[in-house]
Amino acid sequence: MRLGRAAAVTDTGRRRPRNEDAFVCEPPLFAVTDGMGGARAGEIAAELAATALEEGAGQTHGTDALVALVEEANRRIWQRSVEDPRTTGMGAVATVALVDEGTGTVAIGHVGDSRGYLLRDGAIEQLTRDHSLVAELVESGVLTPEEAEHHPQRSAITRALGTEPEVEVDAFTVDGRPGDVFLLCSDGLSAMVADEALAVTIEAEKRDLERAADALVAAANARGGEDNITVVLFELLQAADGVADEAALPAAAEEPMPPDPAEPASLPAEVDTPEPGPEPDSPEETETAPPEARRHGAGPGGRIAALLLLAALLAIAILALYTGINR
Numbered sequence: 001m002r003l004g005r006a007a008a009v010t011d012t013g014r015r016r017p018r019n020e021d022a023f024v025c026e027p028p029l030f031a032v033t034d035g036m037g038g039a040r041a042g043e044i045a046a047e048l049a050a051t052a053l054e055e056g057a058g059q060t061h062g063t064d065a066l067v068a069l070v071e072e073a074n075r076r077i078w079q080r081s082v083e084d085p086r087t088t089g090m091g092a093v094a095t096v097a098l099v100d101e102g103t104g105t106v107a108i109g110h111v112g113d114s115r116g117y118l119l120r121d122g123a124i125e126q127l128t129r130d131h132s133l134v135a136e137l138v139e140s141g142v143l144t145p146e147e148a149e150h151h152p153q154r155s156a157i158t159r160a161l162g163t164e165p166e167v168e169v170d171a172f173t174v175d176g177r178p179g180d181v182f183l184l185c186s187d188g189l190s191a192m193v194a195d196e197a198l199a200v201t202i203e204a205e206k207r208d209l210e211r212a213a214d215a216l217v218a219a220a221n222a223r224g225g226e227d228n229i230t231v232v233l234f235e236l237l238q239a240a241d242g243v244a245d246e247a248a249l250p251a252a253a254e255e256p257m258p259p260d261p262a263e264p265a266s267l268p269a270e271v272d273t274p275e276p277g278p279e280p281d282s283p284e285e286t287e288t289a290p291p292e293a294r295r296h297g298a299g300p301g302g303r304i305a306a307l308l309l310l311a312a313l314l315a316i317a318i319l320a321l322y323t324g325i326n327r
């Protein structure tokens with residue numbers, strides 16, 4: 001087993017003034033963090049967590065080490081919140097994945113309501129359990145999953161990094177298979193886009209994970225973009241030969257791909273709704289994007305991709321019409 005391509009994007013969304021998410025894309029370690037707290041504390045907490053995880057990326061193996069790394073992130077946020085009164089009460093949630101190419105396993109560490117998903121053979125599986133009030137109410141049978149989706153307290157979390165000196169970290173490993181695609185995301189994606197639509201969107205752009213990540217962000221924004229949206233994608237491939245050739249050509253994305261006619265039918269929202277987007281969220285994007293070197297806004301890229309897809313589909317439709325008439 002070996003790691004194939006990876007892509008990561010974070011976006012402010014359409015409603016929030018700032019982006020309090022962060023990510024780590026340092027193969028073999030990947031993470032999303034989502035901060036909370038007044039003023040700029042949420043941003044600080046998310047960055048502290050991402051930095052702690054990033055620094056430990058090189059020398060970490062297995063779930064025990066991954067748990068220690070997440071605990072270190074917890075300690076740093078807690079420490080800062082004790083020392084700096086402006087950050088009192090801040091915290092962050094984090095979902096971390098660490099790939100072990102030797103054993104073909106992926107270790108997952110998790111605290112809060114960001115999520116890890118596995119896409120395998122076209123099906124999507126949520127790997128992590130939300131540490132949220134509504135998730136607990138669903139598990140205990142008080143709420144149905146449908147009720148949870150619209151619950152006013154759906155963003156209330158029950159576990160976070162940095163709010164206490166110690167934290168309990170969920171940790172487990174997944175046996176990887178060639179072709180697996182892993183998705184880590186903040187709740188700004190999962191609260192806006194249903195699991196099935198996540199799977200369809202990724203499948204449609206699977207040959208280019210950057211485009212898949214942009215498409216996910218565009219989907220969340222098309223459905224309201226109520227929170228910051230962060231997406232990390234990575235794939236597993238066969239060890240030596242096999243699919244190796246395909247992965248060695250990331251530039252293949254530039255070639256116009258014949259779009260699958262099934263795509264637009266299943267995802268009409270992404271194709272025609274991005275238009276009204278720019279006015280409300282462009283001021284925030286320009287305000288928050290520059291200082292964060294590890295982040296890059298995906299909004300314009302996603303919109304351009306959607307327009308290109310639309311243009312390609314139109315061309316194909318016209319072609320089909322002509323060939324039909326000529327016969």
Ligand code: MN
Pocket residue numbers: 034186187188227228
């Ligand atoms: Mn969030």
